[in-house]
Amino acid sequence: MEDNMTNNDTLCADERELRRRAEEIALQNAAQLPENKGPMSVEETRLVLHELRVHQIELEMQNEELRRAQFELDSARAQYFDFYDLAPVGYCTISKEGVLLKANLTTARLLDIDRKTLVGQTVYPYIHKEDQDRYYLFFKSLLKTGEVTSCELRMVKRGGAIFWAHVLAMTVPDPSASSGQDAGGAGVCRFVISDVTECKQAEDEREKLAAQLQQAQKMESVGLLAGGVAHDFNNKLTIILGYTEMLLGKVAPTEPLFADLQEIQQAAKHSADLTRQLLAFARKQVVTPKILELNDMVDGMLNMLRRLIGENIDLLWRPVSGLWQVKIDPSQIDQILANLCVNARHAIAGVGRLTIQTANIVLDSDYCSDHIGSVPGEYVHLTVSDDGCGMNEETLARIFEPFFTTKAFGEGTGLGLATVYGAVKQNNGFIYVESRPGSGTTFNIYLPRHRSITLQVPQEVAAEPIEGGRETILLVEDEGAILKMATIMLQNLGYTVLATNSPVEAIRLAKVHTGAISLLMTDVVMPEMNGRDLEEHLASFIPQLKCLFMSGYTADIISRQGKLDPDLHFIQKPFSASDLAAKVRKALEG
Numbered sequence: 001m002e003d004n005m006t007n008n009d010t011l012c013a014d015e016r017e018l019r020r021r022a023e024e025i026a027l028q029n030a031a032q033l034p035e036n037k038g039p040m041s042v043e044e045t046r047l048v049l050h051e052l053r054v055h056q057i058e059l060e061m062q063n064e065e066l067r068r069a070q071f072e073l074d075s076a077r078a079q080y081f082d083f084y085d086l087a088p089v090g091y092c093t094i095s096k097e098g099v100l101l102k103a104n105l106t107t108a109r110l111l112d113i114d115r116k117t118l119v120g121q122t123v124y125p126y127i128h129k130e131d132q133d134r135y136y137l138f139f140k141s142l143l144k145t146g147e148v149t150s151c152e153l154r155m156v157k158r159g160g161a162i163f164w165a166h167v168l169a170m171t172v173p174d175p176s177a178s179s180g181q182d183a184g185g186a187g188v189c190r191f192v193i194s195d196v197t198e199c200k201q202a203e204d205e206r207e208k209l210a211a212q213l214q215q216a217q218k219m220e221s222v223g224l225l226a227g228g229v230a231h232d233f234n235n236k237l238t239i240i241l242g243y244t245e246m247l248l249g250k251v252a253p254t255e256p257l258f259a260d261l262q263e264i265q266q267a268a269k270h271s272a273d274l275t276r277q278l279l280a281f282a283r284k285q286v287v288t289p290k291i292l293e294l295n296d297m298v299d300g301m302l303n304m305l306r307r308l309i310g311e312n313i314d315l316l317w318r319p320v321s322g323l324w325q326v327k328i329d330p331s332q333i334d335q336i337l338a339n340l341c342v343n344a345r346h347a348i349a350g351v352g353r354l355t356i357q358t359a360n361i362v363l364d365s366d367y368c369s370d371h372i373g374s375v376p377g378e379y380v381h382l383t384v385s386d387d388g389c390g391m392n393e394e395t396l397a398r399i400f401e402p403f404f405t406t407k408a409f410g411e412g413t414g415l416g417l418a419t420v421y422g423a424v425k426q427n428n429g430f431i432y433v434e435s436r437p438g439s440g441t442t443f444n445i446y447l448p449r450h451r452s453i454t455l456q457v458p459q460e461v462a463a464e465p466i467e468g469g470r471e472t473i474l475l476v477e478d479e480g481a482i483l484k485m486a487t488i489m490l491q492n493l494g495y496t497v498l499a500t501n502s503p504v505e506a507i508r509l510a511k512v513h514t515g516a517i518s519l520l521m522t523d524v525v526m527p528e529m530n531g532r533d534l535e536e537h538l539a540s541f542i543p544q545l546k547c548l549f550m551s552g553y554t555a556d557i558i559s560r561q562g563k564l565d566p567d568l569h570f571i572q573k574p575f576s577a578s579d580l581a582a583k584v585r586k587a588l589e590g
Contacts, residue, residue, distance in 0.1 A: 099121070101119065231551070248261050249577075309341050313353065315355075329427075335420065384445075
């Protein structure tokens with residue numbers, strides 16, 4: 001025993017503890033032994049101590065595993081909360097009563113409020129007033145069905161700023177509820193909130209651009225239709241006006257038939273005016289662009305415009321000094337301003353004001369991205385504003401369509417603004433309208449700046465007297481009635497006419513004709529061969545041949561967007577005998 005006590009003194013604390021536990025085990029084992037069993041030997045005690053040490057090592061290894069698992073769990077938990085708080089979307093937990101129970105930092109940043117202040121509040125103050133009913137129905141449906149659902153609505157930051165949010169939500173059991181609660185019930189709601197303001201704006205922009213593109217395509221389609229109708233209609237009007245004019249020359253003014261023919265002529269001329277407006281809209285009218293000072297053009301029209309709008313409307317003219325030059329047919333400026341002023345006159349009930357302004361402006365890509373059809377660059381800005389009744393969005397979307405009008409029946413044809421649109425587009429410009437009901441209307445017209453030091457001031461051209469001649473003219477027209485009528489007109493003027501309705505036949509006639517052919521007068525669009533190709537073919541063996549083109553509209557065969565080459569001679573259908581006489585002489589002498 002003394003040896004045992006000596007050994008105990010040298011044991012460390014752990015060994016003494018092991019010894020104590022070993023003795024306890026030994027005593028328990030001794031109690032189970034027969035009474036005549038003697039005390040444990042030293043060897044038996046050592047065996048027990050060995051077993052206890054092995055057990056201790058096993059426990060320490062298990063503790064190490066537990067500590068490692070706890071560390072990993074703590075790290076994962078910290079990482080989770082980092083991801084939770086720094087997530088690009090807002091995460092929050094909301095009670096069935098609509099109270100925010102938990103929220104990550106992103107939710108607090110989205111609403112521009114401290115998280116501690118946010119938690120415990122209801123959600124409704126952060127929902128836009130106009131969308132609160134939508135949120136109520138969404139939340140009610142979520143609690144009822146328990147299914148994952150989503151919606152888009154506007155939310156309000158603490159400072160009042162509004163943003164579009166996409167909300168994805170689901171219900172989960174409340175972990176803090178009593179054990180008796182139905183685990184499948186709708187305990188709390190988990191929300192995922194994403195700021196989709198930029199996506200919403202991009203979507204709105206795409207819809208806007210799509211609508212503008214659709215409108216532009218519609219206008220283009222209507223323009224093609226209008227141009228085709230005007231072409232065919234002009235052919236018929238050419239026949240009506242031509243024969244009416246020839247009959248008027250044969251009937252004495254005192255005869256009753258003379259007045260009837262004049263009525264026919266006036267009706268045909270009015271119809272020709274309508275087709276010219278259609279051609280202006282379709283950008284197929286004949287124009288002769290000149291370099292102009294727009295301020296001078298408007299100055300020269302002010303008296304006429306004041307008579308047009310009436311005394312009850314005050315016309316204000318505000319030109320800018322140093323205005324850039326533009327290149328446009330002067331008659332198109334007349335069309336634009338006259339039609340816009342007439343439109344303003346109908347929009348103003350009683351006394352009102354019409355303002356015309358000019359300015360130089362440079363449009364950048366940001367502006368053009370918001371206005372489809374525009375191109376960055378330097379422009380002359382012409383503004384025509386009135387303080388009339390204004391227009392709603394539905395009317396604005398259609399104002400440039402041919403034959404669309406809000407005027408009473410018989411007060412307008414619906415072609416005035418269509419003419420403006422076509423004239424602006426034909427000159428590579430663009431036009432935008434600003435209007436609201438009760439707030440008047442502003443037409444913004446942008447015409448490209450023309451860089452040139454030479455200014456061409458339009459001169460008044462006196463009417464040319466009817467002249468004839470003795471030259472031979474090769475006349476080619478596929479419309480039989482027009483061919484016959486033009487032949488008679490030219491013969492009445494003293495010309496020799498070789499007439500045919502076929503370009504191929506015209507080539508044959510030119511080759512077999514023994515005399516000189518001075519002028520080719522041809523339609524532009526014909527079967528077999530167009531007028532330009534016919535001219536080039538004939539010029540190969542008649543080098544001095546002059547040419548006069550005619551058409552119901554200007555095709556791209558002889559022009560670019562209706563703008564004729566300076567050295568090209570053209571007569572627009574319908575034409576009168578005096579028009580024909582002047583154009584033929586000019587072509588022959590040009």
